[in-house]
Amino acid sequence: MKAFISALLVKRARRTSTFAALFLGLVAMAPANAQEPERARMEGLYNILSANRPPPPESVTSERDALVTGTELLLDGGFEGGYYGGSTYGTSGVSGPWTWSNSPAYLNPIWTDPPSHTGAPIPRMGLWCVYFPPIGPQTSRLYQTVSIPSGVTATLSFWLYVGTFETTTSVPYDTMKVSITDTSGVPLGSATYSNLDSNISWLKHTLDVSAYAGRTVRLQFDTYEDVSNPTIFLLDDVSILASASNASCVEDAYTMCLVNGRYKVTSHWKNQYAIPVTTANLSKAKLTDTTGAFWIAGADTYEYMIRLQTGQSNGRTWVAIPTFTDVEFWVAVTDTVNGQYKEYHSAPGNKTLIYDPFFFVYP
Numbered sequence: 001m002k003a004f005i006s007a008l009l010v011k012r013a014r015r016t017s018t019f020a021a022l023f024l025g026l027v028a029m030a031p032a033n034a035q036e037p038e039r040a041r042m043e044g045l046y047n048i049l050s051a052n053r054p055p056p057p058e059s060v061t062s063e064r065d066a067l068v069t070g071t072e073l074l075l076d077g078g079f080e081g082g083y084y085g086g087s088t089y090g091t092s093g094v095s096g097p098w099t100w101s102n103s104p105a106y107l108n109p110i111w112t113d114p115p116s117h118t119g120a121p122i123p124r125m126g127l128w129c130v131y132f133p134p135i136g137p138q139t140s141r142l143y144q145t146v147s148i149p150s151g152v153t154a155t156l157s158f159w160l161y162v163g164t165f166e167t168t169t170s171v172p173y174d175t176m177k178v179s180i181t182d183t184s185g186v187p188l189g190s191a192t193y194s195n196l197d198s199n200i201s202w203l204k205h206t207l208d209v210s211a212y213a214g215r216t217v218r219l220q221f222d223t224y225e226d227v228s229n230p231t232i233f234l235l236d237d238v239s240i241l242a243s244a245s246n247a248s249c250v251e252d253a254y255t256m257c258l259v260n261g262r263y264k265v266t267s268h269w270k271n272q273y274a275i276p277v278t279t280a281n282l283s284k285a286k287l288t289d290t291t292g293a294f295w296i297a298g299a300d301t302y303e304y305m306i307r308l309q310t311g312q313s314n315g316r317t318w319v320a321i322p323t324f325t326d327v328e329f330w331v332a333v334t335d336t337v338n339g340q341y342k343e344y345h346s347a348p349g350n351k352t353l354i355y356d357p358f359f360f361v362y363p
Contacts, residue, residue, distance in 0.1 A: 070155070070241030071338045071361055073146050074219070077238040079128040102133075102140035121234050124159045124202045129236035132176070136225030142235075143220035145183060150214035152242040152339065156180075156207040161234035164195035172196050174224060174231035180209055181218040188212065195231040202236070209240065243337050254281040256292040258308050262337050263317075263360075265306055267294045269329035272348050282329070294331075304346070306331060310362050317362040319344070321354035335360055 075097035123129035132140045148154050158178070166173055172194030179190035191207060219240065223233050249257035249264040256265045267282045282294040285302065290309065293302040304323035312318055321331055321344055328348040334341045338361055344354050 070243040070363070073148060073154070073240040073242055074144060074238060077240075078126050078236065079123075079130055080126045081128075098142055098144050100140065100142045102138060121161075121232075123234075124161070124236040126236075129234055132221075132223040132233040132235070134174075134225055134230035134232050136174070136230060137227045138225050140223045141220065143181075143185075143218045145216065145218050146240060147216040148209065148213050148240070149242055149339075152210070152213050154209045154213055154240055154242045156209045156219065156238075156240050157204060158238040159202050159204050159236045160193060160197075161200070161202050161236075162193060162195070162198045162231065163200040164198040164231040165229040166195040166198075166231060167229065169196070173226045173229070174233075175222075176233045177222045178205075178207070179218075179220045179222065180212050181220050183216060183218060185218060185220065188217065193233075195229075198231070202234075213242075243339070249334075249336050251286070253283055256284045256286045258286070258290055258292060258306075259310055259317075260289065262335065263308055264334040264336055265292060265331065267304075267329060267331045269296065269303075269327055270348075271327055273327070294329075296325075296327075303327070304329065304331075306333075308333075312357065312362070314357065315362060316358055317360040318357040319355070319360065321346070323351055323354070326351050333360070337363075 079098075081096045121129060121131050130142060132142075156178075160176070162176075164174065172192070175192055175194045177190050177192045179187045181187050189209075189211065191205075193205075219238070221235060225231065249255070249261050251257050254266055257263065258265060265284070267284070268279060269282055270277060270279045282296060282303070283299065285293045285295060285299055287293060287305075291305065291307045293305040295302050303325040304321060307320045307322075309318040309320070317335075319333060319342075323329075323346055326349045329346050330343055331346075331354075332341070332343045340360055342356070342359050344356070346354060
């Protein structure tokens with residue numbers, strides 16, 4: 001089984017003695033009234049850290065990363081579906097793909113929305129992120145069930161913000177564990193982050209979860225807060241991308257590789273006018289990185305073409321196959337990243353455009 005590997009995109013920064021002074025502020029603002037809304041308490045903790053945090057490293061930006069190709073397996077990984085569970089802070093229940101539970105039950109993770117709540121945590125992107133309650137002692141759990149196809153390379157990534165009032169430099173008192181579990185919650189592999197990972201900036205973490213291909217599993221986040229000196233864990237932009245393993249496109253006389261080699265295109269035809277009827281693979285001519293043509297008798301006479309348009313508004317690669325012949329032919333397209341495959345058929349006598357803007361997912 002592949003090891004659960006974590007790689008930070010930005011060097012982990014340790015929190016400094018500044019938090020000792022911040023903790024004094026925490027004590028001063030801690031509410032005496034147990035009925036004070038928990039959202040206000042949590043926003044207060046966040047604001048104390050935010051007011052004193054250093055500028056983020058240059059490589060941490062508010063812009064989205066360059067797209068990584070693959071099929072997204074998670075639903076609402078950016079939490080933009082909004083607050084799940086109700087309109088009031090601390091309510092339980094779920095109305096989306098994520099499920100949570102914790103003890104005590106009234107402190108559920110929050111889908112926090114800064115525009116609606118002044119002083120609330122700022123999501124990395126969009127309007128929403130998850131704020132695990134830094135009120136201890138307690139545990140919180142957030143998970144989604146996901147099926148990882150067989151034979152793929154699967155990569156889990158997520159952005160984590162950690163700020164702490166702990167003063168230790170060696171003891172992980174408050175923790176977040178990210179796990180792949182079976183469908184009943186039994187851990188299969190995990191990685192743990194803690195108050196020792198405090199950076200009070202958004203950092204990206206990437207884990208290889210290819211070992212669980214072919215299984216239906218849970219992606220699960222568990223936090224634990226002890227009784228004092230809380231740690232803030234914010235979570236945003238969670239993704240599991242699956243891409244075809246060991247897939248590649250190699251050009252030859254009958255194979256063209258389009259869009260930076262991602263799409264493998266081949267074709268064969270049937271000459272219904274010949275006696276006897278003959279079939280053969282067609283030679284190809286790659287015209288541009290997105291357009292190619294096939295020919296039968298000679299390279300100066302194209303029988304039909306293919307064009308792939310990526311990055312379209314519906315999140316698909318559009319396939320267009322105009323034809324100049326009425327012989328029967330087939331064009332096979334393979335996405336070597338996502339592992340998708342489709343064969344397009346032009347019936348005998350057909351001279352109309354074959355057009356498919358829906359099948360191939362991009363990126």
